[in-house]
Amino acid sequence: MSNRTRQQLVETTSRLLERQGYHGTGLNQIVRESGAPRGSLYYYFPEGKEALVAAALAEQGDRMRRFTSTILSEIEDAVEAVDRVVERLIEFFSVSEHCGGAPLAAVALETSASSERLRTTCADAYQGLIDVFAQKLTQAGYPLQQAQVLATTIVAGIEGAVILSRTQQSTLPMEQVRAALHTLLTQAALAQRC
Amino acid sequence: MSNRTRQQLVETTSRLLERQGYHGTGLNQIVRESGAPRGSLYYYFPEGKEALVAAALAEQGDRMRRFTSTILSEIEDAVEAVDRVVERLIEFFSVSEHCGGAPLAAVALETSASSERLRTTCADAYQGLIDVFAQKLTQAGYPLQQAQVLATTIVAGIEGAVILSRTQQSTLPMEQVRAALHTLLTQAALAQRC
DNA sequence: GTCTATATAGAGATAGAC
DNA sequence: GTCTATCTCTATATAGAC
Numbered sequence: 001m002s003n004r005t006r007q008q009l010v011e012t013t014s015r016l017l018e019r020q021g022y023h024g025t026g027l028n029q030i031v032r033e034s035g036a037p038r039g040s041l042y043y044y045f046p047e048g049k050e051a052l053v054a055a056a057l058a059e060q061g062d063r064m065r066r067f068t069s070t071i072l073s074e075i076e077d078a079v080e081a082v083d084r085v086v087e088r089l090i091e092f093f094s095v096s097e098h099c100g101g102a103p104l105a106a107v108a109l110e111t112s113a114s115s116e117r118l119r120t121t122c123a124d125a126y127q128g129l130i131d132v133f134a135q136k137l138t139q140a141g142y143p144l145q146q147a148q149v150l151a152t153t154i155v156a157g158i159e160g161a162v163i164l165s166r167t168q169q170s171t172l173p174m175e176q177v178r179a180a181l182h183t184l185l186t187q188a189a190l191a192q193r194c
Numbered sequence: 195m196s197n198r199t200r201q202q203l204v205e206t207t208s209r210l211l212e213r214q215g216y217h218g219t220g221l222n223q224i225v226r227e228s229g230a231p232r233g234s235l236y237y238y239f240p241e242g243k244e245a246l247v248a249a250a251l252a253e254q255g256d257r258m259r260r261f262t263s264t265i266l267s268e269i270e271d272a273v274e275a276v277d278r279v280v281e282r283l284i285e286f287f288s289v290s291e292h293c294g295g296a297p298l299a300a301v302a303l304e305t306s307a308s309s310e311r312l313r314t315t316c317a318d319a320y321q322g323l324i325d326v327f328a329q330k331l332t333q334a335g336y337p338l339q340q341a342q343v344l345a346t347t348i349v350a351g352i353e354g355a356v357i358l359s360r361t362q363q364s365t366l367p368m369e370q371v372r373a374a375l376h377t378l379l380t381q382a383a384l385a386q387r388c
Numbered sequence: 389g390t391c392t393a394t395a396t397a398g399a400g401a402t403a404g405a406c
Numbered sequence: 407g408t409c410t411a412t413c414t415c416t417a418t419a420t421a422g423a424c
Contacts, residue, residue, distance in 0.1 A: 005389085021304035023217035026417060039390035042419075049418070099307040105357050109300035110215035112360040113293040123361040152367050153374035156354030163299050163353050164346065166306040167317040173346050180347035180378060187381040199407085220399060233408035236401075243400065 006044045008034040013056040019099045021106040022053060022118070053107065054121045060103040061125025069132050078140035079185045082133065082154060086178040089158065090171050098169045101162040130155050142188065150188060157181055200238045202228040207250040213293045215300040216247060216312070247301065248315045254297040255319025263326050272334035273379045276327065276348060280372040283352065284365050292363045295356040324349050331379075340382060351375055 012034035016025040027049055031038050045052040068085055075081035093101040108122040133151035138144055157177045164173035206228035210219040221243055225232050239246040262279055269275035287295040302316040327345035332338055351371045358367035 019307040021215055021217060021300070023215060024304050024308075027419090028417075037390050039392080043389060102303060106215070106300060106303035108357055108361045109213075109296060109303070110218050112363075113213040114218075119361055119363075126358055126361055149370045149374050152355075152358065152370040153351060156358055156367060156371050157347060157351050158354065159357050160350030160352065160354035161346075163302055164320055164350055167302045167313055167320055169306075169313075173350060176343045176346040177350050180343055183382060183385075184374060184378045187385070188377060191377075191381070217399095221401090222399075231408050233410080237407060 005036045005040050008036045009041060009044065009052060010056050010059055012036075013052055014060050014103060017053065017056060017107055018101075018103045022110045027052075050115060050117060054117055057104060057107060057118065057121045057125060061121075061128055064103070064125070065128045065132055068129060072132065072136045078136050078142075079182060079189065081136060082185060083178060083182050086158065086174065086181065089162075090174045090178070093162065093165060093174060094171060098166055101166070102159055105159050105163065126155060137185075140189075146188060150185060153184070154181055199230045199234050202230045203235060203238065203246065204250050204253055206230075207246055208254050208297060211247065211250060211301055212295075212297045216304045221246075244309060244311060248311055251298060251301060251312065251315045251319060255315075255322055258297070258319070259322045259326055262323060266326065266330045272330050272336075273376060273383065275330060276379060277372060277376050280352065280368065280375065283356075284368045284372070287356065287359060287368060288365060292360055295360070296353055299353050299357065320349060334383075336382065344379060344382060347378070348375055 009030060013025070013030050016030060016033070027041060030052070031041055041052070042048065045055070067088075071085050071088060072078075072081045075084055089101060104122050104125055107118060108126075111118040112122070130148075130151045133154050134147045137147035137150055142150065157180070158174075161174040161177035165171055203224060207219070207224050210224060210227070221235060224246070225235055235246070236242070239249070261282075265279050265282060266272075266275045269278055283295060298316050298319055301312060302320075305312040306316070324342075324345045327348050328341045331341035331344055336344065351374070352368075355368040355371035359365055
């Protein structure tokens with residue numbers, strides 16, 4: 001079936017990129033671990049590796065955005081909602097055996113200087129995620145500019161915390177950043193009321 | 195001369211790792227761009243690529259720690275001192291044509307699952323940097339646990355901001371995170387006085 | 389849609405001369 | 407300390423059969 005094989009390739013690529021990066025992930029490994037037919041890769045992605053990776057990154061960006069958006073819509077209080085997002089990410093990080101959590105970061109760092117296509121794909125994915133947080137914060141009454149600063153800081157803090165947690169093989173950095181973001185959002189809200 | 199060639203290899207490796215990551219940086223390229231004699235690589239690093247990269251990462255960690263420590267010791271007020279560190283990093287990011295600023299992150303993400311040696315080297319480097327910030331904050335009167343949370347958040351925020359700034363080719367994310375860290379540290383200090 | 393075979397290039401690493 | 411030559415492996419990509 002057409003979309004089935006293609007989807008296997010994209011999902012396997014996403015998974016491998018997350019722990020090996022762009023240059024560390026070979027097409028042979030992708031084909032092998034996906035179980036997809038060997039001859040299908042260049043049928044679905046005639047432009048080769050870069051196109052396959054771009055598709056995987058875009059899908060990961062969508063997944064992250066939907067995941068975040070769902071949680072933010074379920075909890076009315078903005079501070080608690082952001083807290084819950086980070087808590088859920090910590091859970092995912094734990095079950096991934098301390099090797100997941102930043103599906104875009106490695107590729108972004110490796111390729112931002114060499115591939116415009118992959119760089120912009122990552123940029124769009126990050127911006128989509130930032131927008132989701134910013135929208136929640138503006139709806140909660142934060143001024144627009146402050147909401148944008150805070151949303152960027154949330155995403156940056158999470159990405160950085162994942163890097164630290166992966167190198168330390170511990171959830172502690174993510175827990176610490178979660179606490180700090182809670183403080184930041186709470187006191188920003190307080191300052192705005194006074 | 196002995197140390198001269200070795201140093202050329204290490205410095206070139208550091209520079210290439212920063213924008214290409216571990217698997218994207220080949221030994222041939224390192225030798226070529228360093229201008230070091232081709233035959234010297236395995237003389238200075240008999241254990242091969244992993245050892246060379248580990249040396250480069252350790253040196254980058256030291257460099258970052260010294261850079262930060264110097265600035266923090268020059269400015270008495272802790273909040274202003276941290277602000278100044280981020281400002282200086284933004285300057286470096288600008289002159290690197292939006293491709294530098296996170297010398298450890300790419301390798302950390304690529305290899306944390308496959309190389310204990312590189313993972314722990316990155317972990318040690320990050321911890322050294324966190325300790326420098328934490329020490330400044332405790333000296334400024336922040337309680338120990340709060341200082342550790344804030345120090346981790348500073349480093350995580352910076353690393354995440356660099357990722358965003360590189361993908362967006364703009365200093366804006368770093369500026370935004372700088373502002374947010376300023377708010378966080380100021381209000382944490384206020385809360386502690388009341 | 390999928391296969392195998394292959395082209396071409398580059399990787400990391402080793403041996404042995406100098 | 408440094409050189410060249412070479413080994414082996416793997417990479418991406420393509421061609422052409424089925």
